[in-house]
Amino acid sequence: MRDSHALLGSLFGDPEVDALFTDAARLQAMLDVEAALARAQALCGVIPAEALAPIQAACKAELYSMDALAAGTALGGNPAIPLVKALTATVRQHDADAARWVHWGATSQDIIDSGAVLQLRAALDHVQARVQVLCAALAGLADAERGTGLPGRTLLQQAVPVTFGLKAAGWLDALQRSQRRLQALRSDTLVLQFGGAAGTLASLQTRGLEVAEALAAELQLPVPALPWHASRDRIAELGSAFALLTGTLGKIATDIVLLMQSEVAEAFEPTAEGKGGSSAMPHKRNPVGCVAAIAAATRVPGLLSTLFAAMPQPHERAAGQWHAEWETVPEIVRLCAGSLAQVSLVVQGLQLDRARMLAHLDSHGGLLYAEAVAVTLAETLGKSAAHALVEDASRGALAGSRHLREVLQEMPEVTAELSAAQLQALFAPDSWLGMTDAWIDRVLARR
16 A cells, blocks of 8 residues: 555555555566466467566566656656666576567556556455455345334435434445456456457467467466557446446445434444544544445546546547546445445444334424325325325424324314224234335345
């Protein structure tokens, strides 16, 4: 992880994913591609077999000065140019003839893009495993809390009863869609880049496809129909998949933050020594993990827009647009992974106040059950008349600070249609949950 992330990295990042995008990791990924290229070309008979060992031995990041490569990058315009020079010089020290075959037939973008794909694949492995753990935790919550009622809220106002299990199932359903998007990246997005100077691989004459297939096999990457130097929809798609996951994690975090409000206090992040305190107010129990996830969901869309802005790249190679991806893509993935780590900890340790949830169902004089009464009355009175009747009763209940059920019991239009027992039943916490169990079961079945 870079020094610039040292202070905030533990809040916004994931150490394992951060480590995949250090300068040393980027360098080693490019060297891994160079070594694989030499193996593939030796296998195909394009370079002498005896050149392979010296090239492979030199493909170790610790052999090179990061400062020297950084200086060369500033002059050359990309990190592959000084790296190939340094790699060639290192091979030459041990075998001058082998040095002739370093980077044979490739161009800088082949090495940079394919190296980046290796980094991204490793990050994808980690993120997918983490998402699976989070999905398992949410599946457990959805099932266990399917009968735990609480107010549903629309426009931040209490609306109708829902259950916490349904809320968790909604989170899970969105995450499962992200799982499918992430998996799809492996076949059509994280693919080999190998096209030579302008995508023709003319330097390898008729052996280009043969070498590309051998190189892809060495790196365990799919071979695309043709090189994609200036066709960057794959990168935009990858960024979008991670951005959508980050947004879903932000949605989960936002719900939990709102449930943690003092006036609501229905759910809480897990506690730990020194976590969620305030430098000024000793009583505070602030959300921490959720705040980090919301921050990531706020930052990532702006980063994603850079990838879309970089898509119209000129002709066969970009003039700045490709370069804009280099730091942007790792930052999107890093923020997503950090958010995922935080939300996973929150969900796995989430604390629920079920009694408070139940109390809130009746905290506004039973107004959450107004729809239930209106729909029931509509069967005999018609929808418009029933809606107007219950709307008047709700206004009266609010004006007089009374329970809606009491007001309805005093209305002849209501008592003519509903007995006291029927009316009482409509205000039971579990009386108006509709398809809740069915929805939860459908989501759980898709796992």
